[in-house]
Amino acid sequence: MAVSVFDLFKIGIGPSSSHTVGPMKAAATFALRLEQQELLASTGRIRVTLYGSLAHTGRGHGTDKAVMLGLLGKLPERIDPNCIETELEMIRSSDELLVLGSHRIRFREKQDLVFNKRKVLPHHPNGMRFEALDASGTVLESREYYSVGGGFVVNQDKAAQDRIVTDKTVLPYPFSTGDELLAQSRKQGLRIAELVLANEQTWRSKDEIYQGLAEIRDAMCACMERGYHQKGVLPGGLKVERRAPQLYRELQEQSGNNDPLAVLDWVNLFALSVNEENAAGGRVVTAPTNGAAGIIPAVIRYYLDFIPGANDEGVIEFLLPPGP
Numbered sequence: 001m002a003v004s005v006f007d008l009f010k011i012g013i014g015p016s017s018s019h020t021v022g023p024m025k026a027a028a029t030f031a032l033r034l035e036q037q038e039l040l041a042s043t044g045r046i047r048v049t050l051y052g053s054l055a056h057t058g059r060g061h062g063t064d065k066a067v068m069l070g071l072l073g074k075l076p077e078r079i080d081p082n083c084i085e086t087e088l089e090m091i092r093s094s095d096e097l098l099v100l101g102s103h104r105i106r107f108r109e110k111q112d113l114v115f116n117k118r119k120v121l122p123h124h125p126n127g128m129r130f131e132a133l134d135a136s137g138t139v140l141e142s143r144e145y146y147s148v149g150g151g152f153v154v155n156q157d158k159a160a161q162d163r164i165v166t167d168k169t170v171l172p173y174p175f176s177t178g179d180e181l182l183a184q185s186r187k188q189g190l191r192i193a194e195l196v197l198a199n200e201q202t203w204r205s206k207d208e209i210y211q212g213l214a215e216i217r218d219a220m221c222a223c224m225e226r227g228y229h230q231k232g233v234l235p236g237g238l239k240v241e242r243r244a245p246q247l248y249r250e251l252q253e254q255s256g257n258n259d260p261l262a263v264l265d266w267v268n269l270f271a272l273s274v275n276e277e278n279a280a281g282g283r284v285v286t287a288p289t290n291g292a293a294g295i296i297p298a299v300i301r302y303y304l305d306f307i308p309g310a311n312d313e314g315v316i317e318f319l320l321p322p323g324p
Contacts, residue, residue: 002169004203006212008288010151011219012076014278016127017286019061029069030130031100031144044135047112052125055115062281064113073100081283124148150284171199175242176289179283193317220246220285220297227273234279244273268299
């Protein structure tokens with residue numbers, strides 16, 4: 001099985017890669033399909049029906065928000081988290097939606113975004129159907145998509161052909177377990193990061209790999225920074241107050257002391273900040289799931305802030321080993 005580090009680390013929005021990242025991609029894909037097939041100008045409404053797990057837990061996981069943002073043409077890896085609530089409020093207050101940011105349609109959320117809890121589409125529990133209708137209500141186009149986990153999405157054709165399969169790319173140094181990775185490293189006389197980098201170059205150039213990992217690092221750090229300064233209650237019915245901003249202020253005030261255990265409080269803050277951003281639907285890195293999004297950024301920030309001689313090259317080297 002060939003898995004790239006970029007399959008494991010994907011920039012998206014919280015709180016769930018399968019319930020937000022996947023549906024947002026599916027919605028954007030459908031909108032682009034309408035444009036490519038020259039159906040967008042004739043589209044008066046878009047109706048979206050969520051099935052299975054997406055229907056049962058979608059509201060709590062932000063699937064409704066992700067779908068609307070995707071129809072606007074927003075992509076998980078590029079969206080500005082500061083614009084999310086504003087964009088959603090415009091849709092809800094006007095009952096209109098600008099598909100791909102250019103074509104205005106009527107969109108009444110309660111009618112056009114349906115949670116069908118009684119049915120599951122045939123190929124996966126996380127199924128969704130998108131329908132474009134003209135002004136008279138005639139369906140112009142209908143497509144089904146499946147969010148199969150980790151932000152991956154397949155359409156109805158690929159799902160029907162059993163295309164939810166692993167990548168069978170032949171790698172120069174294949175391994176499928178930690179023991180095999182260590183054995184390959186000893187056999188080839190390569191450090192783990194060097195070996196994984198060689199495998200990654202099956203898909204991308206070295207410059208592309210380093211640029212992509214730098215973007216992942218920057219997204220992780222930006223997520224932490226944003227989490228330090230956001231206030232208020234996290235979404236959901238439990239009324240959980242954000243804790244990261246207060247902890248951040250307390251640690252800054254204590255920065256002059258020599259407590260050797262203070263570093264643990266900082267590491268907790270790093271992870272907590274990301275986790276709260278994820279829960280709030282902010283922009284995070286799936287690593288390898290949104291639920292675990294805080295751990296790797298916390299280790300990176302610990303390395304950069306507390307390890308003498310830490311540098312960007314070390315961060316890139318740290319991000320490589322989870323790969324192929």
